[in-house]
Amino acid sequence: xxxxxxxxxxxxxxxxxxxxxxxxxxxxxxxxxxxxxxxxxxxxxxxxxxxxxxxxxxxxxxxxxxxxxxxxxxxxxxxxxxxxxxxxxxxxxxxxxxxxxxxxxxxxxxxxxxxxxxxxxxxxxxxxxxxxxxxxxxxxxxxxxxxxxxxxxxxxxxxxxxxxxxxxxxxxxxxxxxxxxxxxxxxxxxxxxxxxxxxxxxxxxxxxxxxxxxxxxxxxxxxxxxxxxxxxxxxxxxxxxxxxxxxxxxxxxxxxxxxxxxxxxxxxxxxxxxxxxxxxx
Numbered sequence: 001x002x003x004x005x006x007x008x009x010x011x012x013x014x015x016x017x018x019x020x021x022x023x024x025x026x027x028x029x030x031x032x033x034x035x036x037x038x039x040x041x042x043x044x045x046x047x048x049x050x051x052x053x054x055x056x057x058x059x060x061x062x063x064x065x066x067x068x069x070x071x072x073x074x075x076x077x078x079x080x081x082x083x084x085x086x087x088x089x090x091x092x093x094x095x096x097x098x099x100x101x102x103x104x105x106x107x108x109x110x111x112x113x114x115x116x117x118x119x120x121x122x123x124x125x126x127x128x129x130x131x132x133x134x135x136x137x138x139x140x141x142x143x144x145x146x147x148x149x150x151x152x153x154x155x156x157x158x159x160x161x162x163x164x165x166x167x168x169x170x171x172x173x174x175x176x177x178x179x180x181x182x183x184x185x186x187x188x189x190x191x192x193x194x195x196x197x198x199x200x201x202x203x204x205x206x207x208x209x210x211x212x213x214x215x216x217x218x219x220x221x222x223x224x225x226x227x228x229x230x231x232x233x234x235x236x237x238x239x240x241x242x243x244x245x246x247x248x249x250x251x252x253x254x255x256x257x258x259x260x261x262x263x264x265x266x267x268x269x270x271x272x273x274x275x276x277x278x279x280x281x
Contacts, residue, residue: 002046004078006210006221007038008053009060015082015112019144021189021224023054028213032065036073038211038233043073045238048100052080053210053221058089067096076100082108087124094131101137102128107186110149118154126162133178145170145185188268190222196265202254204264205247209238217241219250219264227263 010029016022030038039049049070051057058081060066070077078101079093086104093099109121129138140159142152160166163175172182188194204219211217215234216226228250231241241247253260264270 002209003207004048004050005042005046005208006050006053007035007042008055008211008213009035009051009057009063009066010055011053011213012059013054013056013082014059014084015056015108017082017108018111019107019147019186021054021222023224025212025214025225029060029062030066030213032062032069034215034234035066036069038215039069039073039075041233041238042209042211043075047073047075048078049075050078050080050221052078053212054224055213056082056085058085063089064092064095067092067098070098071096074098078103080105082112083121083125084108086128090124090128090131093128094136099132099136101139102132103139103141105141105143106155107142107144107152109155110144110151113151114149116151118151118158122155122158126158129179133176136178138179140175140179140181142168142181142183143186145183147186187271189224190263190267190269192227192262192266194266196262200254200259200267200270201257202259202264202267202270204254205242205251206254209241219247219261222267222269223263228261 011023011025012027012029057063057079067077075098077098080103083104104125109118132138144152156168159181163179166175166181168183170183172180174180208220209217210221210223211233212226215232216229217231217233218226218228230244230247249260259265
């Protein structure tokens, strides 16, 4: 069993963040029918679906229909969002019992709105959190350690005022019932053209898979341009994909601390989170 699967319902975003890899793939919004096809194949392996690889999921014009599919399948949905459209999407999100967690990437504000009003940005997010938290996990993310902007201190102070328990620190921290903050250093996206980093372990294919908006299955959510296609959910089953020679080679390589793919050997996230750790298969 996988712990989670990422399904990219769109690769289109309304922001352009310096820390984000972006993609050269054509813009696409996954139809609810195609999403159902993918989700029906994935849910027997894990009911925990993240509606994100790249792109802003709250931009999807048929988000309500996609969440209805998740309701039908008994899935537990996590939405990762920059938060700029939360007022427009709030009622839709809260009307679906499948919404398990919503994560707000607060580090997206400063690089896109250097002269913007942090209060105008964060107040709607805090308002949504009050409505959602009794039943839904709310996570505030600051994944920009070492690259903070001038607005970040204001956003942190606003969180401290909203949640008196909050003290900025690296790692996860509980602010209130079902409300958490996660702070981490900025990481570098994997790039097959970069110099290799030291050997490392990774949870890809054990813990997760990711499905791009064209149906391609890749090892994790950081393969933003589909450098490691293991199959395609339009034509293949999850079992066929996970038992493919390339997938099994990747898993074995991670266990031995020797990733088999150039992309994985340049991954700053794995280097930051797992270091040179080696684990048994």
